Amino acid sequence: LNGIQPISKKLEIALVECFKIEDVQKGKILLHEKDICKNLWFLCEGLLRSYHNIGNKEITSRIMYTGHIVISPGSFFTQTPATESIEALADCVVAKLSFYDLQDIYKKFPEFNYHTRLITEQYFYKQEQRLYMLRKHDAVAKYNFFLENYAGYLKDIPQKYIASFLNIAPETLSRTRSKLGKK
Amino acid sequence: LNGIQPISKKLEIALVECFKIEDVQKGKILLHEKDICKNLWFLCEGLLRSYHNIGNKEITSRIMYTGHIVISPGSFFTQTPATESIEALADCVVAKLSFYDLQDIYKKFPEFNYHTRLITEQYFYKQEQRLYMLRKHDAVAKYNFFLENYAGYLKDIPQKYIASFLNIAPETLSRTRSKLGKK
DNA sequence: TAGATTTATTGACAAAAGTCAAGATAGGTT
DNA sequence: AACCTATCTTGACTTTTGTCAATAAATCTA
Numbered sequence: 001l002n003g004i005q006p007i008s009k010k011l012e013i014a015l016v017e018c019f020k021i022e023d024v025q026k027g028k029i030l031l032h033e034k035d036i037c038k039n040l041w042f043l044c045e046g047l048l049r050s051y052h053n054i055g056n057k058e059i060t061s062r063i064m065y066t067g068h069i070v071i072s073p074g075s076f077f078t079q080t081p082a083t084e085s086i087e088a089l090a091d092c093v094v095a096k097l098s099f100y101d102l103q104d105i106y107k108k109f110p111e112f113n114y115h116t117r118l119i120t121e122q123y124f125y126k127q128e129q130r131l132y133m134l135r136k137h138d139a140v141a142k143y144n145f146f147l148e149n150y151a152g153y154l155k156d157i158p159q160k161y162i163a164s165f166l167n168i169a170p171e172t173l174s175r176t177r178s179k180l181g182k183k
Numbered sequence: 184l185n186g187i188q189p190i191s192k193k194l195e196i197a198l199v200e201c202f203k204i205e206d207v208q209k210g211k212i213l214l215h216e217k218d219i220c221k222n223l224w225f226l227c228e229g230l231l232r233s234y235h236n237i238g239n240k241e242i243t244s245r246i247m248y249t250g251h252i253v254i255s256p257g258s259f260f261t262q263t264p265a266t267e268s269i270e271a272l273a274d275c276v277v278a279k280l281s282f283y284d285l286q287d288i289y290k291k292f293p294e295f296n297y298h299t300r301l302i303t304e305q306y307f308y309k310q311e312q313r314l315y316m317l318r319k320h321d322a323v324a325k326y327n328f329f330l331e332n333y334a335g336y337l338k339d340i341p342q343k344y345i346a347s348f349l350n351i352a353p354e355t356l357s358r359t360r361s362k363l364g365k366k
Numbered sequence: 367t368a369g370a371t372t373t374a375t376t377g378a379c380a381a382a383a384g385t386c387a388a389g390a391t392a393g394g395t396t
Numbered sequence: 397a398a399c400c401t402a403t404c405t406t407g408a409c410t411t412t413t414g415t416c417a418a419t420a421a422a423t424c425t426a
Contacts, residue, residue, distance in 0.1 A: 117300040121260045
């Protein structure tokens with residue numbers, strides 16, 4: 001946050017007080033579909049994925065690693081039921097902030113809107129790039145996008161999740177990988 | 184803006200002063216790829232599309248109609264060259280606000296960050312839904328998404344742009360439409 | 367470590383969408 | 397209105413990816 005614009009000591013104290021550090025075990029579901037996303041998590045360490053169900057299939061919508069801010073956007077912003085679930089793909093350490101504590105902070109420290117606006121803008125822009133990626137329509141291009149952006153996590157993410165993240169069948173991903181020589 | 188939270192008279196006056204109303208003719212390019220997106224446009228009336236080039240093909244990335252706030256997100260937020268162009272698909276009336284005027288407003292009226300944070304959140308969430316749509320992999324589902332969200336503009340948008348927006352070939356869209364009975 | 371369960375790979379085939387090309391339709395311009 | 401141009405439609409064919417199934421590999425659990 002200080003990288004965006006230095007924050008006041010009082011705001012810093014308020015934030016530190018509100019954020020609760022938690023350990024999350026691999027396999028745990030942080031948010032279940034249809035529940036309201038009442039918390040924002042800062043991912044101090046670990047790996048998460050969000051996914052939703054279309055028909056009888058599970059589709060991985062995002063992959064989030066250390067340093068990411070994790071929410072289910074639609075659900076958190078409007079405090080309505082989520083259309084996706086969030087699952088830990090590895091043991092994680094998160095800093096948890098409740099929606100209501102965050103609203104209190106906005107009330108007491110209106111200048112904090114500045115920071116979060118910039119952060120939201122950044123995430124918005126990243127989404128744009130994801131959209132752009134999904135339009136690169138062939139499997140090779142999609143897999144290369146993944147390699148460019150998530151290379152470090154390749155071995156930690158089951159391939160079936162990578163496949164649905166890229167919107168291709170797991171078999172296609174497997175074939176693409178062997179075609180490219182298992183990069 | 185008042186719908187989000189009433190704004191002060193002074194802020195309202197500042198905004199009205201900074202926004203410049205402009206007519207934009209059909210076919211005009213509001214933003215050229217590689218230029219920096221120096222303005223934010225509020226689309227009072229009309230229809231726009233943004234697109235970028237992948238290889239030798241033009242891909243429509245967004246379709247924006249009356250009431251939308253129009254920017255090239257990556258370029259505007261960071262004032263770096265755009266990777267997309269923005270074109271008027273119809274005669275438009277826009278209210279233009281420069282990046283620098285907007286920064287002045289943020290400086291003078293920090294509470295304005297609150298409004299724009301909420302707006303950015305809304306657009307962020309809409310992007311999520313677009314991503315979700317592109318994952319509905321068959322052409323029929325994609326076209327139905329378009330009908331649900333842009334039905335009123337169907338006749339005003341050339342089909343080849345709708346096709347690239349949905350990430351399908353124009354021929355496929357044509358066939359999908361005749362299969363569905365030209366809805 | 368052994369067994370069970372899940373995940374990944376490979377092959378054969380089917381289905382969907384893409385490409386190319388020709389003709390029809392619609393739009394814009396003089 | 398007539399022409400020119402761009403867009404849309406349709407058909408034939410190709411390519412890519414999906415699906416189903418069987419096997420191999422890896423992971424988890426007791």
